[in-house]
Amino acid sequence: MLAPSRFALVATIMIVAVTPVAAVANGNHQAGSFDRPYDGYAQKSTLLRDxxxxxxxxxxxxxxxxxxxxxxxxxxxxxxxxxxxxxxxxxxxxxxxxxxxxxxxxxxxxxxxxxxxxxxxxxxxxxxxxxxxxxxxxxxxxxxxxxxxxKGKVGLDTPIATYVPEFAENGKAAITVRQALTHTTGLPAFLPLWSSQPTPELRMQAALTAKLKNPPGGTYLYxxxxxxxxxxxxxxxxxxxxxxxxxxxxxxxxxxxxxxxxxxxxxxxxxxxxxxxxxxxxxxxxxxxxxxxxxxxxxxxxxxxxxxxxxxxxxxxxxxxxxxxxxxxxxxxxxxxxxxxxxxxxxxxxxxxxxxxxxxxxxxxxxxxxxxxxxxxxxxxxxxxxxxxxxxxxxxxxxxxxxxxxxxxxxxxxxxxxxxxxxxLGVGPRHGKDAWFSGTTDASTTTLAAKVAVPAAGAKVSFDLFVDTEDSDLLYLESSVDGTTWTKVPFTVQDRGTVIDTDGTISGSGDRHWHQATSDLGAGDQTLRWRYTSDPLYQGRGVYVDSVKISSGRQVLFDGERTPESFVASGWRLSRR
Structure with missing residues (x-):
């Protein structure tokens, strides 16, 4: 139930604010898709139709x-x-x-x-x-x-009192138009104007001359x-x-x-x-x-x-x-x-x-x-x-x-x-005809597991990953040798040239595209699983895992695209969109 971010990881990536761009369609976008976002705006000629x-x-x-x-x-x-x-x-x-x-x-x-x-x-x-x-x-x-x-009649960073002089009362002389639009003025949320003043004119005067609750610019208060x-x-x-x-x-x-x-x-x-x-x-x-x-x-x-x-x-x-x-x-x-x-x-x-x-x-x-x-x-x-x-x-x-x-x-x-x-809105599989989807049920845990015998030389697991969750709804990559005790498996996410190391968990949202993830596995028979846990409120678009492959050198130990039946899924399902 926390505010979403780009990714809640060991390392945090900043989301760049939207910038003015041409109103043209993104050629990578497909109608009905969630994972191929548009850039910019629609054509100005776009009209609604049923x-x-x-x-x-x-x-x-x-x-x-x-x-x-x-x-x-x-x-x-x-x-x-x-x-x-x-x-x-x-x-x-x-x-x-x-x-x-x-x-x-x-x-x-x-x-x-x-x-x-x-x-x-x-x-x-x-x-x-x-x-x-x-x-x-x-x-x-x-x-x-x-x-x-x-029209040039108002400046966003000009004090409101420039246009409405009485607004300056009670320490509000420097509060700007931008601060009012973003609710960072420090004004209280509400005043009972209707009951405290007898006329519309006096009610407006009371609203404009209200006392501050917080210092201007220091707090968000709607x-x-x-x-x-x-x-x-x-x-x-x-x-x-x-x-x-x-x-x-x-x-x-x-x-x-x-x-x-x-x-x-x-x-x-x-x-x-x-x-x-x-x-x-x-x-x-x-x-x-x-x-x-x-x-x-x-x-x-x-x-x-x-x-x-x-x-x-x-x-x-x-x-x-x-x-x-x-x-x-x-x-x-x-x-x-x-x-x-x-x-x-x-x-x-x-x-x-x-x-x-x-x-x-x-x-x-x-x-x-x-x-x-x-x-x-x-x-x-x-x-x-x-x-x-x-x-x-x-x-x-x-x-x-x-x-x-x-x-x-x-x-x-x-x-x-x-x-x-x-x-x-669909999330298309990264490879093949489908991908594993976690679902988006509140207060739930879903798991996707695969057994693998890793030789003494160790192995590497790679998979494609799509994550759009609340920050407090986590995807875990875990390993167990007995099916009872589970240990987080740290993995690395590659995102268009950026490399992010995780502690074995990931959450967050914002970019709406697939990432590539890899991790090293120790030797021995073990079960590898992806576990998604959600808290009681709020959901994103969910988690998708695709193209799971476990290899030791040139030897492929597990290929999820070839043998999807090898997974044991509880709450996860194969999805084509």
Whole structure:
């Protein structure tokens, strides 16, 4: 359950941040593949079109499994409440929408206790249901700020107080726009603006003049106040309110017709209800922003307030995959997109963050996690994950706070959806028709073993290795002479000219390609095994082992490609993708 890195080894390799490159396809990439990542961005002319997983080169089975899980979580299990009343899942790959599925109900409950409405008053979820995006709104504010940067009205390393003078109060004069975008200002996560001040004007003043919790630049702390300040900054420098900036700069050019703040009352039958609120006494919140602070700021704020649909978010995701352009409309320069998905928080491991996007977060990005994976979540149960390496995206929108935020988290569903997409992307065998795959089950141990008689001269084992795991999920290479006592076998990994010595264990992720591994074996009859162990939460794409060969001089003692039946597998399986 740790933050993923390039490889968790005796030696550590640094991942180079994504850099601006031409928007051309990588000739080594294959549609539907995980282990042959793209470089750069898709062609700006790439438009989404409906397809199926199979037609897009994906394995439908993991996606079907994920969709079954998403549907199952709409129902209670014994005394355990459902994760949400309903959800919409939309998956895209290589310019194709491969999955669009609605399940459950958009409106189900009458009160905060979970009293169900009469059946004729409940509203089924639709694929075009409009959801309160909650903190996914922060992406829209970030885009608007980057647009002001492009216009020369805002400097990323200029103090916010240059544009919003009152922000300087309480020791904040030097805090920059970049620090707010990366949540390193030192501001507290939240203030109850709605209850502490009587008017929207005084609430904004309180947000802008808030006291620091930590010294600026010294800590990562996700804060709504950062984006509230940036939303006001964009208003000040442009002369336009934030909702107008979002409409003019994002939703209108991208034709995102169901996206914006304070949705029209006429759309209410298509809007998912959120929480029953007693304090403030709003009753069942439906068609109005759920976040109390955004509500108290008249529904428009930098941190929350946007409503949208899965299809509109898909257009936004593809716009980023295209490097900032969609359907002939460019909302950002390619360099700005690159900045938004470049990790500027290297000083805070595990809290990777671009200029607006969260990056490489295993807890909801699952097997798609990597340095070039960007996304955001929202408190109401929303999430979007964009994987630039495979040109894929996963969108899950749920009303998980309906009828009460206390009913739990929809994080299991977020992970399931993304993991389903990740597993649908193939990892092709390095040699031959298949490779051994560890599986990706939480809290499990799987083993792949082979017996070998090593002569007195010793032997060398070589194998191809693909690793994409959480750092705390380890692959061990081990040897035993009695099948009971096991000893780690140190091995060396060669990675495109780099040689890494391990202590017999390996984990980590980020590069999505095969490596070559070798190790020396001592004399004697023994069993060699690859053991993969996972902890209770979070998974990557898993481990693959291929082309196992054990040789002593010119004598081949074991050839896994020729005799796969010689392996004893527990939990591992042969996979062709």
């Amino acid at each position: 397809s199926t997983p199979a037609k897009a080169g994906l394995d439908p089975a993991p996606i079907d499994t994920a969709l079954t899980q998403v549907e199952g979580w709409t129902k209670p299990t014994g005394t355990v409440k459902p994760l949400y009343a309903g959800a919409v899942t939309l998956l895209g790959h290589d310019g194709k929408v491969v999955t669009r599925k609605a399940t459950g109900l958009a409106v189900k409950y009458a009160d905060g206790n979970g009293t169900e409405l009469p059946a004729d008053q409940q509203i089924p979820m639709r694929t075009d249901t409009i959801f309160d995006m909650a903190s996914v709104s922060k992406l829209f504010t970030s885009i608007v700020v980057m647009q002001q940067v492009e 804060s709504d106040l950062n984006l509230i300040a940036l939303g006001e900054l964009a208003h000040r420098v442009s002369g336009k309110p934030l909702d107008k900036l979002v409409a003019d700069g994002i939703t209108k050019p991208l034709q995102m017709r169901d996206t914006g703040y304070n949705p029209d009352e006429k759309k209410k039958p298509r809007i998912a209800a959120t929480e029953y609120q007693a304090s403030p006494p709003r009753g069942m919140v439906w068609g109005s922003v759920h976040d109390e602070n955004a509500w108290s700021l008249n529904g428009v704020a930098g941190h929350a307030g946007v409503f949208s649909t899965a299809d509109d978010l898909a257009v936004l995701a593809q716009t980023f995959l295209n490097g900032g352009s969609y359907r002939g409309a460019r909302i950002l320069k390619t360099d700005s997109v690159t900045a938004m998905i470049t990790n500027f928080n290297q000083a805070f491991p595990g809290n990777d963050h671009g200029l607006g996007f969260e990056l490489n977060q295993r807890w909801y990005m699952g097997g798609l996690s990597g340095p070039r994976t960007a996304g955001h979540t929202g408190y109401t149960g929303t999430s979007v994950v964009i994987d630039f390496d495979s040109r894929s995206f996963a969108i899950l929108l749920s009303n998980r706070v309906h009828p009460s935020r206390s009913w739990g988290s929809n994080n299991p569903a977020r992970r399931a959806v993304v993991q389903g997409l990740a597993l649908s």
